[in-house]
Amino acid sequence: MKTIATPQSERRWQAVLARDTKADGRFVFAVNTTGIYCRPSCRVRHARRENVQFFDSPDAAEAAGFRPCKRCQPDRIHPDQQRVQRIVEACRILAASEMPLTLNAIASQVAMSPWHFHRLFKSVTGLTPKAWQQALRAGRVRSALHGGETVTRAMLDAGFQTGSSFYHQADTALGMTAQQYRRGAPDLTVDYTVAPCVLGLCLVARSARGICAVLLGEDENRLRDELAQLFPHATRLDADAAFNQQVAQVIGCIDHPQLACELPLDIRGTAFQQRVWQALRAIPPGETLSYQALAQRLGQPGASRAVASACAANRLALVIPCHRVVRSSGALAGYRWGTERKAMLLARESKSKEE
Numbered sequence: 001m002k003t004i005a006t007p008q009s010e011r012r013w014q015a016v017l018a019r020d021t022k023a024d025g026r027f028v029f030a031v032n033t034t035g036i037y038c039r040p041s042c043r044v045r046h047a048r049r050e051n052v053q054f055f056d057s058p059d060a061a062e063a064a065g066f067r068p069c070k071r072c073q074p075d076r077i078h079p080d081q082q083r084v085q086r087i088v089e090a091c092r093i094l095a096a097s098e099m100p101l102t103l104n105a106i107a108s109q110v111a112m113s114p115w116h117f118h119r120l121f122k123s124v125t126g127l128t129p130k131a132w133q134q135a136l137r138a139g140r141v142r143s144a145l146h147g148g149e150t151v152t153r154a155m156l157d158a159g160f161q162t163g164s165s166f167y168h169q170a171d172t173a174l175g176m177t178a179q180q181y182r183r184g185a186p187d188l189t190v191d192y193t194v195a196p197c198v199l200g201l202c203l204v205a206r207s208a209r210g211i212c213a214v215l216l217g218e219d220e221n222r223l224r225d226e227l228a229q230l231f232p233h234a235t236r237l238d239a240d241a242a243f244n245q246q247v248a249q250v251i252g253c254i255d256h257p258q259l260a261c262e263l264p265l266d267i268r269g270t271a272f273q274q275r276v277w278q279a280l281r282a283i284p285p286g287e288t289l290s291y292q293a294l295a296q297r298l299g300q301p302g303a304s305r306a307v308a309s310a311c312a313a314n315r316l317a318l319v320i321p322c323h324r325v326v327r328s329s330g331a332l333a334g335y336r337w338g339t340e341r342k343a344m345l346l347a348r349e350s351k352s353k354e355e
């Protein structure tokens with residue numbers, strides 16, 4: 001049988017050659033000469049391209065007569081996914097329970113240690129099991145559970161979306177400057193909510209693509225005005241209660257800087273701004289970089305001013321950590337949301353790094 005090369009099969013083959021773990025779970029590849037199928041990341045020696053075909057799922061590969069590889073076990077659920085499924089299961093148990101459950105009780109129902117369960121639950125949902133139950137009782141999460149599967153889907157998405165793949169999507173999806181996009185997108189809808197955090201108030205807004213603004217301030221009305229300036233043509237709505245989970249995850253980044261925000265993001269900016277913002281996300285919590293060093297890292301040592309203005313144009317506080325860039329002298333320099341907040345954020349991060 002002659003394999004027909006399509007753009008999709010070509011991308012899949014590249015993922016196989018790169019042994020890209022991010023492709024695991026999206027498809028499997030099968031080798032005609034051995035009758036075996038594998039995950040994209042399998043470590044076995046690669047067969048020749050003409051002997052390889054792709055299937056969307058292990059079931060499809062088996063239906064075509066292939067056997068699973070013993071080494072990468074493509075028919076088994078990936079351990080990461082397995083863990084997230086336990087959290088999904090825990091959410092179902094919590095949703096079905098009329099009575100509040102203790103941490104021990106719920107952890108034992110999904111066969112995990114209370115400590116590990118608590119940690120994983122928070123990283124997947126953005127809330128502690130206790131806060132989740134409070135939200136449930138208040139009926140806030142109930143609306144998100146409407147339809148059962150949607151919440152599962154949303155959590156898997158939140159847990160598995162990686163920063164880098166998002167940027168690729170955003171680049172291709174946007175493919176133009178923010179201004180052009182704004183002019184051409186009068187039908188954009190942005191919903192948002194304002195929540196208290198240790199830094200004052202935090203406004204989190206999302207579009208259909210993901211979180212599109214995180215703003216910090218003291219005054220709710222001024223935060224709303226700032227959002228209106230960023231999205232002048234958009235319809236701005238108060239977010240529904242289910243959105244609180246995502247907000248909690250963003251605010252969680254303040255308390256636990258090591259916990260990267262894995263929510264899908266909607267980043268609007270010029271190609272250069274996006275490169276700067278991407279580089280900012282690579283600065284680990286507890287560390288800082290000068291504008292100059294960042295410009296060098298981007299391969300444009302003369303562009304430290306442009307880098308500084310890209311930092312100032314950031315509209316995703318915390319998520320894109322522009323607060324981690326300082327002057328070469330070590331002076332804090334400006335911060336869109338106040339130098340005092342910048343100092344506080346950096347202090348919290350270096351403290352949590354020591355711990």
Ligand SMILES: [Zn+2]
Nearest residue numbers: 038042069072
């Ligand atoms: Zn394999």
